Amino acid sequence: MKSTENRPKAVIVIFGATGDLAKRKLFISIYRLFLSQKIDEDFAVVGVGRRPWSNHEFRETVMKSIQSSDQSQNDINSFLSHFYYHQFDVLEPSSYLELGTLLTNMDEHYSIPGNRIFYLAMAPEFFGTIAKQLKEQGLTNTNGWSRLVIEKPFGHDLPSAIELNKEIREAFTENQIYRIDHYLGKEMVQNIEVIRFANAMFEPLWNNRFISNIQITSSEVLGVEDRGRYYENSGALKDMLQNHMLQIVSLLAMEPPIKLTTEEIRSEKVKVFKALRKIDENEIKNYFVRGQYVEGTVQGNQVPSYRDEDNVDPNSQTETFVAGKLFIDNFRWAGVPFYIRTGKRMALKSTKIIVQFSDIPMNLYYNTKEQMTPNLLIIHIQPDEGITLQLNAKRSDAESYTKPIQLTFNNNCVDCINTPEAYERLIYDCMLGDGTNFTHWDEVKYSWSFVDVISQAWTNNLAPLTTYESGSMGPKESDSLLATDGHNWWPVSDLLNDNKDR
Known part of the structure; x- marks a missing residue:
């Protein structure tokens, strides 16, 4: 007992x-x-x-x-x-x-x-x-x-969120309000802080001197299903980026808290939101790509376009895919792009974080046929849970060439059972009065102020709405977003087989 x-x-x-x-x-x-x-x-x-x-x-x-x-x-x-x-x-x-x-x-x-x-x-x-x-x-x-x-959603833009918060705060104090974001209940999202702050091999390297870029992908194979009416008023930007994706960014970028208390962790997360680079409305097209799925084949099944889904406007301009690059203008992260992408009707269901470390100054093991693969830290959030560290090792032949190898920890196999559901963990935290993994009003406020600029630019048609075939990994414009910086999306299915994710 x-x-x-x-x-x-x-x-x-x-x-x-x-x-x-x-x-x-x-x-x-x-x-x-x-x-x-x-x-x-x-x-x-x-x-x-x-x-x-x-x-x-x-x-x-x-x-x-x-x-x-x-x-x-x-x-x-x-x-x-x-x-x-x-x-x-x-x-x-x-x-x-x-x-x-x-x-x-x-x-x-x-x-x-x-x-x-x-x-x-x-x-x-x-x-x-x-x-x-x-x-x-x-x-x-x-x-x-x-x-x-x-x-969620806590409002549909900053003014509506302010009004809603004002109404709720007339009856409940901030400490009594638990704004739930189920991503914060996921095992490997909660492990981000542990990976960073409990491992001497990572924390000294967790900055712009040693990290080239960070990529966060959250892809779904499902379409809008029976949520067409909701999605028409939301889109991927407000449904995923404003909350889930930005919350993950804050955990990856935050400074070490003084103590592992709700107040100190929240304080460091809010600093990240404050440091997000503000983008001019006319420059949004250079930082973000929006797309909408058309018909295609997903896992062997022919599926309709978004505009043919139930309760969707046949001329809808709602995005079902968003890709973007964020910059955090502080001492630790200046110059490091955080690439994010999320979408529906994509090739596979996957939520992963990929940290790409910078190349070493001189490659002694250069292969004229192919460059040495960068070191990667991959945090698998769903459907698999775990960590992969990709390193370079000598190939098993006489020549001094390297090949990438992966060291993987699979969290699902530890007890041969699935880890606790996100909602289970968050409901229990609420019962205990632990608000660490819930969203504070300041986080909501700053995230909406960032997203509203993007939303307004799209409303004013300052960036085109692209399309992508169902069953792909999004529009080709999202690849160009990284290519201009000399980077590319790492595959999220098999990191050693680029073709599976293209």
Whole structure:
């Protein structure tokens, strides 16, 4: 039996409990916490939605969600007994009062000292209204703690994000707000700090003297599927770059914190956002490429173009691919490009970070047929998790030529099970009150101010919308973006076989 010291007691209220996110991620993540004994019998989950469900119908939905996963189903009935449903109208104050009565009953039934997590897994236009009503109707007035978890998008530009933050801050303090970015819950994203700050072989080299460039790729084989209406108002820029990609950049570029506390880590990340080079709107075309997928073949299947997807404008100018180069104008990173690319309907699903180290001053093992391969550090985030270090070694013949070799650690094979789901880790962090892997308002503010310039340039047609065939790795213009600097995208499938990624 595990110690109860880190097994928090709380009622988790899920607004939008009948939605896709709850079914695909949240129920399964809470169940994994239950199986691993990170939470015990002193918890309850209250699902909130518009549908007139009973507790039994809600529990049946949770059961189906768990059965659809690869998760074992031990103690499933005991787990389901902690789930309750409350039919709810977001705009009706009486709904909040009824919910408050239910939560008080849950506190008494499960001996929970008034600790409450309000998880907003629903349309963002209701975030401010819900936060305000939770406070006004007394649901945050308990002897325990109250925390608000917010899914992206947090606004659609800087002015809307400021307005939303103002609304939420009228009811919750910054320390009570947990803006969730599931990339920050991924095992290897959290390992970036460890790789950098716990290894003497890397930290002294982690600067512009020894690193040539850093590449971050997040590619998907799926199209927009049933999210066409959302994606038309978002695009790859706001859906991926403004949050996930820039968060990874901040972890790669931040200075060592004084201590491993939430405040100190956040402080160093914010400095990175402040140091991002501001790009003039008329220069965006030289730093960023936007693309949209057309029909093609993905994993042997013929797929339609983006404009032929459901709920998509036939003349849509929305980008499904973004590539760009960022510069961080500080002492450590001056002159080092951070190349990022993300897109849908690409050749493979992969999220990888590739750190390319600078060439040595003189190549003693120069081969007239081919140049010596640069040293690379590859951080595999998904679908595989691990680290690869690419070095040069002597070829097994008599001549003094080199070949690249790879030293790889595969995190998935350590225990022969998958590492914890990102949402599982983040929900648990929230229950413990650890905000390290959640996004602070300052990070949101600076990321939007950076992205808004790009978005405005594209709205004003100051950069062309390119196209790329589904099943490729994006438009050829993204290759040119690196070629002008004398670089190229490293393949993300097989780093020794360039053809697989072209």
